[in-house]
Amino acid sequence: xxTLANSAAARDIACHVHGYTNLKAHLExxxxxxxxxxxxxxxxxxxxxxxxxxxxxxxxxxxFNEERLIDAAVREMKRLxxxxxxxGKTSDVTIDLAERLVKMAPxxxxxxxxxxxxxxxxxxxxxxxxxxxxAIGRPEKKKIISRIKGYHGVTVCSASLTGLPHLHNEFDLPxxxxxxxxxxxHYRFAHEGESEEEFALRCAENLESLILEEGPETIAAFFxxxxxxxxxxIVPPATYFEKIQPILRKYDIIFLADEVIxxxxxxxxxxxxxxYSLQPDMISTAKALSAAYLPISxxxxxxxxxxxxxxxxxxxxxxxxxxxxxxHPVSAAVALETLNIYEERNIVGHxxxxxxxxQNGLRRFADHPLVGEVRGIGLxxxxxxxxxxxxxxxxxxxxxxxxxxxxxxxxxxxxxxxLGDSLAFCPPLAISEDDTNELLDCFEKALNDTxxxxxxxxxx
Numbered sequence: 001x002x003t004l005a006n007s008a009a010a011r012d013i014a015c016h017v018h019g020y021t022n023l024k025a026h027l028e029x030x031x032x033x034x035x036x037x038x039x040x041x042x043x044x045x046x047x048x049x050x051x052x053x054x055x056x057x058x059x060x061x062x063x064f065n066e067e068r069l070i071d072a073a074v075r076e077m078k079r080l081x082x083x084x085x086x087x088g089k090t091s092d093v094t095i096d097l098a099e100r101l102v103k104m105a106p107x108x109x110x111x112x113x114x115x116x117x118x119x120x121x122x123x124x125x126x127x128x129x130x131x132x133x134x135a136i137g138r139p140e141k142k143k144i145i146s147r148i149k150g151y152h153g154v155t156v157c158s159a160s161l162t163g164l165p166h167l168h169n170e171f172d173l174p175x176x177x178x179x180x181x182x183x184x185x186h187y188r189f190a191h192e193g194e195s196e197e198e199f200a201l202r203c204a205e206n207l208e209s210l211i212l213e214e215g216p217e218t219i220a221a222f223f224x225x226x227x228x229x230x231x232x233x234i235v236p237p238a239t240y241f242e243k244i245q246p247i248l249r250k251y252d253i254i255f256l257a258d259e260v261i262x263x264x265x266x267x268x269x270x271x272x273x274x275x276y277s278l279q280p281d282m283i284s285t286a287k288a289l290s291a292a293y294l295p296i297s298x299x300x301x302x303x304x305x306x307x308x309x310x311x312x313x314x315x316x317x318x319x320x321x322x323x324x325x326x327x328h329p330v331s332a333a334v335a336l337e338t339l340n341i342y343e344e345r346n347i348v349g350h351x352x353x354x355x356x357x358x359q360n361g362l363r364r365f366a367d368h369p370l371v372g373e374v375r376g377i378g379l380x381x382x383x384x385x386x387x388x389x390x391x392x393x394x395x396x397x398x399x400x401x402x403x404x405x406x407x408x409x410x411x412x413x414x415x416x417x418x419l420g421d422s423l424a425f426c427p428p429l430a431i432s433e434d435d436t437n438e439l440l441d442c443f444e445k446a447l448n449d450t451x452x453x454x455x456x457x458x459x460x
Contacts, residue, residue: 037064
């Protein structure tokens with residue numbers, strides 16, 4: 001590294017805490033520092049370019065130098081750099097964005113509430129679910145079910161819904177009234193000889209058993225991502241949601257579709273809910289809503305929920321929720337321009353065109369001696385590494401095989417993310433077929449490097 005980079009690294013170690021990082025190792029090794037981005041690539045402090053194979057954090061859908069989004073932000077900063085939504089006030093651009101989202105929702109929705117992140121949208125949804133059941137005279141109907149390995153955020157409530165142990169350990173989570181049901185990962189959790197449909201039926205039956213055990217009168221809502229993202233890019237088994245949704249309707253349980261990763265074209269439709277024929281009562285979205293250029297999230301709710309909110313706020317005199325930056329006009333302007341670009345460039349059609357290159361390319365690694373499963377849809381996928389292909393035996397987590405493969409990919413100019421021993425891919429939606437092929441070539445080199453390391457140097 002040059003002198004400036006060393007200085008930046010030293011300053012980072014001195015003052016900056018990184019999420020999802022081994023803090024002790026970071027103090028010893030320092031950060032990876034990026035100075036600029038162009039297209040689907042970012043460039044480090046030595047000028048080396050990397051394909052951003054995870055779109056940053058599943059979010060930089062239009063790459064890293066989309067001038068139209070930059071211009072939209074500058075225009076709004078000059079016009080109205082800030083306003084809020086308290087006491088009936090708002091900005092015109094925030095109204096435009098809310099109207100646009102309601103119109104493009106995959107199922108009928110009534111209103112939009114804005115926040116700044118997917119985690120906040122999850123927390124807001126939980127508040128509204130509890131508020132709703134109080135409003136309709138069901139104060140005991142408050143428990144919320146999500147899924148093992150589901151990901152819904154990192155705040156106190158949203159991390160409780162997230163079904164990953166490292167988000168709970170030593171944080172005193174999950175909180176009360178949050179529970180988890182089966183992870184719908186057929187490869188890992190199906191019984192021997194159990195088909196996808198049979199496995200989906202067992203997941204649905206276990207969900208219904210949990211509801212009955214807890215008491216249907218106490219279960220308020222069910223949260224699910226159409227495709228589970230940070231839990232390992234887990235695609236639902238055949239007929240899974242077909243079997244889950246009737247159970248939710250049977251017991252009058254609100255269904256929230258977490259579209260934070262899946263929304264805006266990722267699965268080959270504008271919404272993951274369209275891909276899997278979901279009928280949610282609420283939809284949370286963020287990330288690609290602004291192509292990651294500015295923080296913004298949205299929670300869409302249906303008439304049933306909003307009507308109860310109106311009655312309750314009339315009774316109480318005020319709807320007691322709001323936040324300083326919700327619906328920020330600059331973020332809203334960037335989000336609107338993002339949606340314009342998606343429409344004008346037919347981003348869904350582009351994903352449909354390019355995704356076979358990614359999905360077929362990843363599946364060509366299925367016969368590799370390290371690969372247990374390849375899974376994905378649209379422009380999101382994962383390759384799971386295993387110690388034994390025949391038995392599906394996983395590596396000891398302490399061996400760090402997935403992390404090692406991630407690092408080899410980095411050496412070859414590709415940024416991907418190891419979720420345990422599953423390597424996740426979620427490139428910008430704007431990726432070309434040529435760049436997709438380059439991504440695949442980089443990963444092939446990393447996979448072969450990992451295989452060589454496993455055979456010679458990996459911990460037993």
